[in-house]
Amino acid sequence: MTYPSRAALRLSLATAIGLFLTANAPPRDYRPSFRPETLKGPPAGVRNEVLVLGTTHLSNLPETPSLAHLAPLLDRLAAWRPGAIATEDLSGLQCDSLRRYPSRYAESVDTYCGDPTAAGRAVGLDVPAANAEAERLLAAWPAAPSPGARRHLAAVFLAAGERGSALVQWLRLAPAERRAGDGLTDELRAKLDKTMTQRNETYLIAAPLAARLGLERLWSVDDHSADTPESPDPAVRKAAENAIRGAWDNPSSQARRVADERLGKGFFQPGGVLALYRAMNAADAPALVYRSDFGAALAEPSGRGFGRNYVGYWETRNLRMVANMRDVLGRYPGTRMLTIVGASHKGYYEAYLNQMHDVHLVDASAVLR
Template sequence: MTLAGAAATSATATGDYRPAFRPDQLKGPPAGAPNEVLVLGTVHLSGLGDSFRAAQLSPLLDRLARWQPTAIATESLSGLQCDSLRRYPARYADTVESYCPDTGPAAAAAGLDVPAATAEVERLLAAWPAKPTAGQRRHLAAILLAAGEPASALVQWLRLPTAEQRAGDGLTADLATTLAALKGRRNENYWVAAVLAARLGHERLWSIDDHSADTPEPTDRAAAEAAIMRAWDNPAAKAQRAQDQQHEGRLTQPDGLLAMYRALNDPQTPTLAYKADFGAALVEPSPQGFGRRYVGYWETRNLRMVANIRDVLARQPGTRLLTIVGASHKGYVDAYLNLMHDVRLADAAAVLR
């Protein structure tokens, strides 16, 4: 056989190979209650118009509460990952600036860096009383801020009676002001996840986003952006934008926001998102492979997010986990989670009816 023939045979064999081992078909049943995950695709609330108000979230929150999650995860970076990224500024300086809160004031107040504060959070919650005092909640909120977990700190703040939402017990006046500001910040981690967690009696949230695949802006950034923009100029992307504009135009109507969430979590939405974005980028023909680089980043990020989710589930088997992620992540997170032996997925469309 010639070298060309051998290469062709190898390529055909590689392209046709499908593994016989199918972890998605090997799900037990496990001993005890299964792990259940509801992946909620969300719009980023900060991008909605000025007319949007937190009260419009009530129908969504009611439906999520009825599902009765025992834990809630958010698309946010953990304090520990931010602490790690800060140690490599040549690669992650922009990521830290964009996604990592400043823990300096809380660290100074607590006398703890992020790893030490994270360990202290775990120690406190391991011995957490059934009826903590207001002082204990304020103290835990302060340590959570030092650990780089502001949304979890807000959960503690929201669980306090209004009169007890004040400085004290390690929570300085500036830190109390920070938490009060977070309460009014238009962000799904605060207005959906933290509010729901407090309503259901949870003590914390889980940060499961991952930006370790981020890289500095390339020297050929302009060419890369041009190539990706050309890929995104396609019929599916235009249809997706039209749908988004239609739903945003109805936000002021009763249940307008709920209608948007139903559309974002429709079973067909991930396929449209793939055709509009990642699928188009995958076949983008630049010699530098700009589209393939982008898809590689995207798949890596989603895989690492799912690994973080799986890690949360392993802490307490039988967890009923609500995971709130940007809508473009939902199809990938669902698909990758479905490969796990001890994960069963809930139908977000059914929950939102």
């Protein structure tokens, strides 16, 4: 009988060990070779450009900033001259859709959707019909519309569930023309007057900027179709809350809180507005947001996967928000779009937008200098 040599035995043993290790090794992540972000276009024509402005939610401020106070920010954004402005608002059409599924979306509708019923009654249009009518009016919009035409379009936008766009029309009117008529009731006029001073970045930044630039509307691109109701079991709700809050209790979150408190306290001081926006749009800001929030949640170890539920919702929401913007850019090629969104979204917006062939990102830090 012939026995294998020591060399052959060593080779066989090494092969067996290699096969064992390969079979039990963690799977390698597949990396696709197709990289859309490297295939930018178009080869000719005006590019689509997007500037993502991460913002604090102005509702969190202790008082309402005036347009004069926000002027340093508005001046820089106006100098960039966007041709479209997207905001973190639910469209009237999505709110109309969510209302049809109250068992899942009742809380979302209550939180994020205004009631267009009074405006719809005033102009005789439901939400889909009002959106169609607004599109029809804008398609034939004259260069110098009458005050009555603007009042009517504002009323139609309110019926469409697009209060930000209605406010743009209101702001484009001379103060003496901001009155009832042409579809606007006294109730709707009062609503628009109140909206002008609400502590909200859509009403204090986006709409005044659009009016200043001669734009006729805003684009509502938020999405809450990934929302789900909380568990009916109090124990599960408590476990989920403990898991997420426990994940958020980390050094990166503490660093964010300290910075946010400092920037918030200085917001109403000279230079404070730009200091806050420059910090929120700095190159390293999205990584800190991830470490403090979504990365920490992804790593939380609960058996129920509460952190993974949360991150799944967050990624889905951002993907759909970016899809809404891409839809606008696809309809109107060559658009320069400013999109204003809570700072936690900024990194995701830019990462997802950058994958698009026909989207070129603009550095907010350069615009805010």
